[in-house]
Amino acid sequence: MRTYSFFRQTTCLALLTTVLGVSACRKEADVVPDDTTTAAENRVVNDWILENMQDLYYWNDKIPANPDKTVSPDTFFESILYGYDAVARPDGDRFSWIEESADDLSASLSGETRTTGMEFTLYRRAQNSNDVIAQVVYVLPGSPAANAGMKRGDIISKVNGQTLTTTNYVSLLFGNLTTYTFGLATVSSQSLVDSDQTRTVTATTFQEDPVFLDSVYTVGGKTVGYLVYNQFNPAPNGSNGTEYDQKVDAIFSEFKAKGVTELVLDLRYNPGGYTSSSVNLASLIGRGIDASKVYFREEWNKTLTPYLQKEYGDSFFVQNFVNKSQNIGANLQRVFVLTTDHTASASELIINGLRPFMTVTTIGTATYGKNVGSITVTDESGKIKWGMQPIVFKSFNSLGQSDYASGFQPNVEVEEPLSLLPLGDTREALLNEALFQITGSRLARRSAPENNPLPGIGSSIERKINGSGMFKQFKMNKL
Known part of the structure; x- marks a missing residue:
């Protein structure tokens, strides 16, 4: 195995595991002369892909022994994945992907x-x-x-x-x-x-701002905080800051000042994103948590794990909560999470990571089912323009649970109707149900009919699920 030096970026250390957007520095690729053939050009890129995947890929023991390196890089990448099959490989990979432009990949992960x-x-x-x-x-x-x-x-x-x-x-x-x-x-x-x-x-x-809507309702003698959050993203593309995380902090500071005792977290359209932002949000919600409590831990491949343990200890694989002065957990016994099949990855991490500490009630439809995370791999020499996002770890909560590859089934099933009301409207189907669960009475009639009779065939959000997920941020340098 090649030797690497792994180190977390300063911003990651400050956040105790800031999320992904990782770059991998490998040996510099040889420059391909202009008169070489396409097959030779492909081989250079594909050698780079294979070397990284053999070290980093969660299923690296399933990579074919002699893949064809002359094909296009995207075809080559797909050929070496341990692809999902409902019958033959139900534990297979549904989420790794590659893009021809590493810059475009980085921008899309930041919501641009x-x-x-x-x-x-x-x-x-x-x-x-x-x-x-x-x-x-x-x-x-x-x-x-x-x-x-x-x-x-x-x-x-x-x-x-x-x-x-x-x-x-x-x-x-x-x-x-x-x-x-x-x-x-x-x-x-x-x-x-x-x-x-x-x-x-x-x-x-x-540039999408992931913080879509927040509100506070006073219903049945309870003060209810409501947040629509559509992607786990700490900052706009090109920023090294945490502007969006700070915006979430400010919302919870207001929730705390207004005495919020119930929380409705709307993740129905949230396909995931950076684990650092997931840690940040969970740390604002969790009851009885602090920086000593485990939010989730990671399982990497058997090749890389011993090296990482030797170099960095078991703490490398553990993502703790962080101390947040805006945390409202002391006033919460439970949290309601609104879900659909677009709720994926870092959103599901919230559900799984908070359940050991408080009651998490899901309302809506089943979540997507993504309990694995990825890193961004690019060639920092700039000679290879491709970027890839391979799955490199599986996540578990503090109780060792990771049994949601098929998604979380809702505690209360509610479908979005054909006639949609604005998000935040107390008559809107999913929010109305959450308020009913909180107060025991209907504040308003739900829109009718409550089920959409039309056969679904997809969503624009699927491209965000496949191009988003659970990302970890750290940097790798070859020694």
Whole structure:
């Protein structure tokens, strides 16, 4: 095994395990002469991929012995993964990925992407129909979509005059278009009716603020804090600070000042992100926790584990809570977490990591099921432009539990309806249920019907799940 020096960055030390965005420095790649063939160019990149994966990959013992290094790097990367198969490899990898641009990879992990500024869920327009609709679930403030008047609950049935279908929705919604003219439909007596309303939106590079909404409700003699948090991200792309974590701290400081005794944490659209931000949030919520208590621990591959233990001790694998003056745990007996199948990775870490310390009640639908974490691997010499995000560890809470690869089933099942109310509206289905669980009485009628009858076929948030997750931040240098 090659020898490495692992050290956590200063910001990571200050946060007691700041999350991921890791770069891996390996031996410098040889410069490929201009007259070499594509196969030779591929081999240089693929050698770099293989060496890193043999050392770091959680399933490194499953890497094929003689992979074809002449194929394109993305094809090569996929060929060496221990790929998931429901029957043959139910413990397999669903989450490692590679991108041709390490810079683009880093930006996307920090919430900066080329986007219209909205997320949506995709449904067949009716049972057995080939027509498709996109239901907007949230719109980022200040984004092109928000400026065009798009809002949560809008239903898109056409793009640039073309009806969405199962054969064209990928190219129309996720292709290389810059300007979109969305044709809208409305719900009438549980049927979808196309309207003459359109919204024109031009995609741009946009930084998402993960802190979407916060509020405090006084209901049934209880003071309820509510936070909609859509990605575990400490700071905007290009920042080495913790601006977004500090924004969350300020919200909990207000919760504490207002005497919040119940908490509703809305993670229904949160696909994960940096573990440092997950530690930060959990440390604001946990009851009876401090920096001596384990939030989660990591299991790395059998090749790397002995080396890391020798160099850094068992503490390398342990992520403790941190001491936060804004912590409201002393006033909480429980926390309610709103979930869907978009709730993944660092969001599930919150659920799993807090359960040994307090009651965590999940409301909504089953979570995604991602109990593994990754690091960002790049070539700091700059000669190889690719970046990859391989799975390198599995997470366990302080009780040694990691049994959510199939997701957490909700304690109280509530589906999002076809007609969506604004997030934060006490009549909104999931929040309304949480307030009912807190007070024992309905504050408002829930929107009807409570179930969406349309068959789901995907979501724009899936790209964030596959391109996000649970990231750990540290730096590796070859000695």
